[in-house]
Amino acid sequence: MNWKPDRKKSTPLYRQIKQHIQEKISNGEWAEGSTIPTQRDLAASWQVNRSTVVTAVEELIADGYLEGDGRRGTKVAQNAWNKQKSVLDWQQYSSAGVWEPNIPTIQKINQMEADSNMIRLGTGEMASTLFPKEQFQKIFQELGENVSTFGYGEPKGLSLLREEIRLYLQELGINVSTDSILIVSGALQAFQLISQGLVQSGWTLFSEKSSYLYTLPIFRSAGVHMVGWELDELGVRIPNDISKRRGFLYTIPTYQNPTGAILPEQRREEILAFSRLHQLPIIEDGAYQELYWETPPPLSLKARPNSGNVLYIGTLSKTVSPGLRIGWVVGAKTVIDRLADLKMQTDYGSSILSQWVAKEWFGRKYHIPHLQVLRAKLRERKEFLIQLLENYLKPYATWNNPSGGYYIWLRFHTKISIHHLFSKALTQKVLLHPGYIYQPDDRNHLRLSFCYEPKGRMEEGIKRLAKLVEEMI
Numbered sequence: 001m002n003w004k005p006d007r008k009k010s011t012p013l014y015r016q017i018k019q020h021i022q023e024k025i026s027n028g029e030w031a032e033g034s035t036i037p038t039q040r041d042l043a044a045s046w047q048v049n050r051s052t053v054v055t056a057v058e059e060l061i062a063d064g065y066l067e068g069d070g071r072r073g074t075k076v077a078q079n080a081w082n083k084q085k086s087v088l089d090w091q092q093y094s095s096a097g098v099w100e101p102n103i104p105t106i107q108k109i110n111q112m113e114a115d116s117n118m119i120r121l122g123t124g125e126m127a128s129t130l131f132p133k134e135q136f137q138k139i140f141q142e143l144g145e146n147v148s149t150f151g152y153g154e155p156k157g158l159s160l161l162r163e164e165i166r167l168y169l170q171e172l173g174i175n176v177s178t179d180s181i182l183i184v185s186g187a188l189q190a191f192q193l194i195s196q197g198l199v200q201s202g203w204t205l206f207s208e209k210s211s212y213l214y215t216l217p218i219f220r221s222a223g224v225h226m227v228g229w230e231l232d233e234l235g236v237r238i239p240n241d242i243s244k245r246r247g248f249l250y251t252i253p254t255y256q257n258p259t260g261a262i263l264p265e266q267r268r269e270e271i272l273a274f275s276r277l278h279q280l281p282i283i284e285d286g287a288y289q290e291l292y293w294e295t296p297p298p299l300s301l302k303a304r305p306n307s308g309n310v311l312y313i314g315t316l317s318k319t320v321s322p323g324l325r326i327g328w329v330v331g332a333k334t335v336i337d338r339l340a341d342l343k344m345q346t347d348y349g350s351s352i353l354s355q356w357v358a359k360e361w362f363g364r365k366y367h368i369p370h371l372q373v374l375r376a377k378l379r380e381r382k383e384f385l386i387q388l389l390e391n392y393l394k395p396y397a398t399w400n401n402p403s404g405g406y407y408i409w410l411r412f413h414t415k416i417s418i419h420h421l422f423s424k425a426l427t428q429k430v431l432l433h434p435g436y437i438y439q440p441d442d443r444n445h446l447r448l449s450f451c452y453e454p455k456g457r458m459e460e461g462i463k464r465l466a467k468l469v470e471e472m473i
């Protein structure tokens with residue numbers, strides 16, 4: 001057992017382990033029907049986290065090479081060897097595509113979110129109790145009578161919805177024509193379209209050093225280099241020079257994900273000036289822009305004079321419902337035309353049903369009163385979570401006290417292995433969002449969210465977390 005996965009390879013560790021186990025089966029070292037060593041022993045021998053071995057073993061069970069035998073351990077399946085000889089190696093195909101897989105921790109989070117017993121302390125999704133159910137019931141009841149078509153839509157999305165969004169954007173200080181708005185299937189699709197339509201392999205994406213976990217892999221998969229800009233207490237620190245690199249700056253200036261930071265007025269102007277000076281286009285992610293408690297945040301970059309370099313992305317996911325999959329991109333008409341053309345090639349338009357619902361949502365003027373109710377509820381939840389942190393985690397950590405958004409960025413000031421904490425917390429039915437999923441070399445942060453769990457479960461989760469931290473220290 002002196003083999004170890006090679007950390008320098010780009011192939012993820014769990015996949016190297018999977019291949020290694022398959023080799024052991026094919027060369028007969030691990031015979032059919034035999035019990036393999038425990039996952040704990042394998043993890044120790046290969047010097048990886050147990051969760052990495054678990055991921056590899058789970059996939060091998062799913063592929064039919066191994067069989068879980070409950071408490072008696074894991075065995076090599078009876079037909080594993082034959083299978084290896086006769087069945088196409090789908091693994092080769094599964095790893096052939098250009099799109100990167102999620103790192104195992106993110107895959108684990110995605111899987112575990114389905115377990116209703118898990119207390120989700122980091123989730124970026126609104127609780128179902130915050131969903132505007134009554135308004136939606138009305139819309140659904142009346143929609144059938146009012147809608148004139150359920151066919152494919154226009155390339156840029158339902159024009160009636162784009163008109164509603166144009167009017168709403170005016171409230172945020174963004175004045176554009178409907179022709180410069182593209183409806184997308186959630187903000188995520190905007191990143192995909194931009195990475196495919198506006199960026200060349202070898203270019204650079206500058207971003208805040210810890211950033212939204214799904215944006216960066218999309219660009220990396222398109223061959224784009226990542227350069228993280230440091231965050232200080234005032235938000236992203238702008239470098240003096242970018243050495244003439246071509247690409248984009250991706251920023252979440254308001255209630256940043258995951259840090260909750262808000263970029264102050266002066267830095268916003270500096271970023272715009274920097275973008276003009278270096279001819280660096282900006283992708284402004286406004287997902288949390290409207291979720292302030294009291295004082296509105298500084299104007300978005302796109303709402304300022306001389307903001308022609310900015311592509312603005314908005315979404316209904318954080319304010320109304322992520323399930324609608326309705327977002328929008330706003331920018332120069334030629335860019336929007338290009339992205340709309342790509343979108344037609346990709347999915348021939350976002351769900352027309354969702355677009356009608358969103359059009360009704362704005363048209364009936366539900367959005368702004370709903371935001372007022374939501375802000376008050378989020379603020380109350382935030383204060384509750386801050387109090388819990390004061391009560392249970394004060395000896396070990398510090399945190400920010402955000403004025404909007406969904407998240408608190410917690411920093412341990414005692415030395416603790418966050419990888420280990422993540423795995424331990426799972427055994428206690430607590431699902432965490434460790435800082436390293438937003439920035440690989442982050443070793444001491446957790447993203448906590450106050451938008452999802454009800455107060456009782458939030459408290460139970462924080463108590464369990466504090467107990468684990470105490471034990472680990």
Ligand SMILES: Cc1ncc(COP(=O)(O)O)c(C=O)c1O
Nearest residue numbers: 124186187188212257287315317
């Ligand atoms: C900063 C940021 N941008 C975009 C998204 C994705 O939004 P959507 O659901 O509209 O794809 C999220 C979701 O967590 C986010 O945090």
